[in-house]
Amino acid sequence: MIQVTIGTNTNRTKVNVDPNRTLRSVLEENEVNYSVAAVHLDGVSLKPGDMDKTFAELGITESCYLIAVIKADNSTAA
């Protein structure tokens, strides 16, 4: 089991999960709406296809931070 810290703009939880589970399934189980979020795994932005990879495939063996933040635009401000 690995400890995954799932953080969003509104919540933070720590869950123990099987390293062979995919990121997507863990996010869904914890009710994180990743469709409107940018998901970072230990500070690295996920590439297309990474969501369906397992933690083990992404090299996570002990613990990790899975942070989903709001996708928002930059805008001009002088």
Next chain:
Amino acid sequence: MQFISSPGEGPLIPQVLPNELKDFYDEMYQVYRAGFLCPSDSSGYLENWQTMTLLYPLARHYLNKPDPKYRLPLAVFRIIEKNHYGDYWDTIQNIYTDRIKRRPDMHVPMVYMIGINRGKTEFFEQLDADDTYVDQKGISVILQEDRFHKIRFCYREEVNTYFIFTSKMSFPLARKIIAMLPGLLKWELPTPDYLNIIKAFSGTDADLWYKLISPIYKKLTTGLDRFRTKLERFARDVNAGSLRIYRDNITKYQNNIYSYLAQVDSWYNELRKNQQLLFALENTTGGELQEFVEYVLKHPVVKSFEVLDSKRLRFWVVTPILYYDVDAFKAMERNKGNTLHNYPEFFKDMLHKVFIDGKYTIYTETVFMIDFQDGHVAPSHNHHEGTQEAYTRGYAVWQPHIVPQTYHCWGNNLPHINKALKNRKFIEGWEQIIAATQNINLIDTGVVLDFWKRIYDKQKDLFCIQDNENPEIQLSVRDYQKLYEKEHPPESPPVDTTLDNPHDPEERDVPGLPF
């Protein structure tokens, strides 16, 4: 002896005093002033040495009573003269002023003589029609000096004032008014024969009046008895002074206690605030901040950081541009009038391979500061000082939306960032910052054109793009230009697009480019 018979002599006190009273004047004046106030009587109709001589024994009598402060002063005298120009309410308003309505000594009866100089007939006609001022005919008849003399004596209880409207001002009239007051205001007479003195005062024989009152002064001016009042007053003043000192001291000490309490309260609040901060910091140690420190030390995007002070850190991060609008770039390419087309082919090709083909990814350097105590992200510390270049570490070209001294555009990310930081969710706040640095809003033309210009011009040698298939291939704009020119050898001698203009480094624009 004469009564004062003209206004000019009234104010001449004490020069016109009889000799035997001159030495006594200071004492007399003090006692009289304790009994009677007179804010307005420039001609001395009601306040002159003779009135003072008459009323001195009365004031002294009251002053010698226990608790004189509850009885004195006995009256307030006020005299004015008014012209009436036809507007009755205007005239009355000038007479019955706000100051009279709100005088602080309302419990003291005021004797207010008003001489009407012009428009007398009309004024008195309208006064008679005014229910507010009801003439006490019994008194006004006594005061009337002749059949042409118009006089009205009215009392208004709400201001405790006797209004005496008169068409003629005179000293005999004033004396009659004075003589009437002991009965009207129910004063205690100091001696049994005082009533006779008053009658003489209101008459026409000044010698008689002075003859009657002289014994009182003779008694006072012989021996030391004249000083009795002064000494008694002095003793009272000393006591009052001592009391006042003690009262003042008590008030002062009370105020000191209050201010000490306020200060203690303020210190207590400071202490409490510090305890809370300490508590928060203690919890942070090994808590959120500690966790964040561990997190960020392993974070792949962090290139450098600097401790600014006890609460702020400055970071340099290099992040890929991951979020952009492909359609916006396609629109730029389609629109031949777009500034993009002013750039050489290699540059357009590089951007095409970034945004359309996905062969390369732009990497940018961002410098920012996090305040961990207040919980917010800010431009680099003192970012308006020095040159822009002072802020770069040269890890990569600058993030177009977060440029020292120019842009600090976190856009819609900012509320999420600051909310997380304020709630001490530093990791979430951090990742929101990083997500913001990975975003380029291509529709924001001003920022984007500025970006093209900067990476083409000033930052041509900084790391800019990375090959997505071979991450070890990291290129600057100049590197890409060389690569491109190698793959696309020019048919004619290449145009020197080097932007280093030795004459003016600030204006290193490409020849032919409209910016």
